[in-house]
Amino acid sequence: MTGTSVIWHVRCRPDTSPEDYRHVLDLLAGFTPQVQPLPPLAALARVKGSLRLFGVDAGELAARFRVRALVQTGIDTHIGVADTWATAATASARVGRSGVLHLPDPRAVEHFLAPLPVQALHGIGPAQAGQLQRYGLHTIGALAAMDETVVCRILGGKAGRTLRARARGIDPRGRGPEDARVHL
Template identity: 50%
Template sequence: MNDGPEHHAPGEPHVLYVHFGAPERYDALLALLTDITPLVQALPPDAALADVRGALRYFGRDAAELARLVRLRALALYGADCTVGVAASPLLARMAAQAGEPGQIRVVRPEEAADFLDRRPVAALHGVGPATARTLCAYGLDSVGRLAAAPPATLQRILGAAAGRRLHERARGIDPTPVTPTAPPRSASAEHRFERDELDAARRRGVLLTLADELGFRLRAEAQVTRALTLTVRYADRSATTRTRALAEPTAHTPALAAAAYALHDALALQRARVRGVALRAEELTAAESAARQLSIDGREEKARRAEAAADRARRRFGAYAARPAGSDPPRAA
């Protein structure tokens, strides 16, 4: 940096967009950022924004150096290879992270912003979904540069007044949105690492049942239910896939959690994948007493819930593995 942290200019990069790539360790990784700055905006399931403007003088480092510090700590403590975008606004920081290679830091400085935006496809602009991108491309506005050069009145006719004005500003790098400190919704996670690359889908499903049962037992013990479930699959090449599914109703019932986990797993079509580990994360936890549950006329479900409650009592008395669902696969490796 030309002037150093002590002479922080208004346009100097000071926003980090961090993609952790490890949702099962999200709370711990988020804490790494809050150790640097209190201005951290959680973006579940595995990202966050951080405004490090006030931390530059304290740490005696610029924003890019703080990004390297975050990556180093995340990798050393949790084995998470973060991707970080660094810029002067949340918009540019997010786009920088998404434009870079996984596991790298991409810095967009003020003098580079126009050129960086000009070359990006319009779909890369935050706030442009698939439908909006198709509409813009139909008018020849297939890049952010062309979107920025278009007359605002044209965009407003295509997209509406508010959306057209907002996207025209974003295309020129204008983003007054502040980083708003937020805590992530409460969550709970369970994970399993295989001793060797696992190709057997039946074995993976057995482990998923074990993880779903572990999560269900913990949630029931704390009188909590979850509204969504996230599955993370890690592969032998250290890459990972994460998928989230909203549940039909808030639940802590093991069969419901297992069914959602199976659906997420099967949708990935992992027939030949070399899987190194799997993790489940229960998202958006809430108190069970405040969550409505649809009444069931199926006697088998009520019987299953009574059996589950009896198994929970046995586990509280004799240990976590005193009772397990048939077909579950107890973890054999940490």
């Protein structure tokens, strides 16, 4: 992780209507032009340029967005903030009472990810999690620490490399909406 970009993964509550989801996307566009919808109820936003404009860090800006969404639209959001979108997505599922989980540096990412069960890693399927657990890899930290060749033997080459990288806070897909290869 280089710290060169800051990604939000924004989740709306499961009972959010399609119209309300669109309101969240419109509100996000007021914070950054780099927004990638992830229907039905999530979005990615790259906010590095917005930090200078608003004069706050990414976690504080996410908290401001969350309050604005609640006040203006009544929509509750959960926001994971990290350097890669897989890590931000994992974080947005575990925000706690504040509604925002900011992982500002590689050490915070490692501290957050390591104790989580492997099935909590964004992008891992139940069958893959089951395979890893059969080999004694029950936490994301254990997956991150395992030799890549072993993980590739368990999950297959590409899947093993990808998921081990994500477990280490690295996302080979890129650093934000402009790299997601899905265009608005």
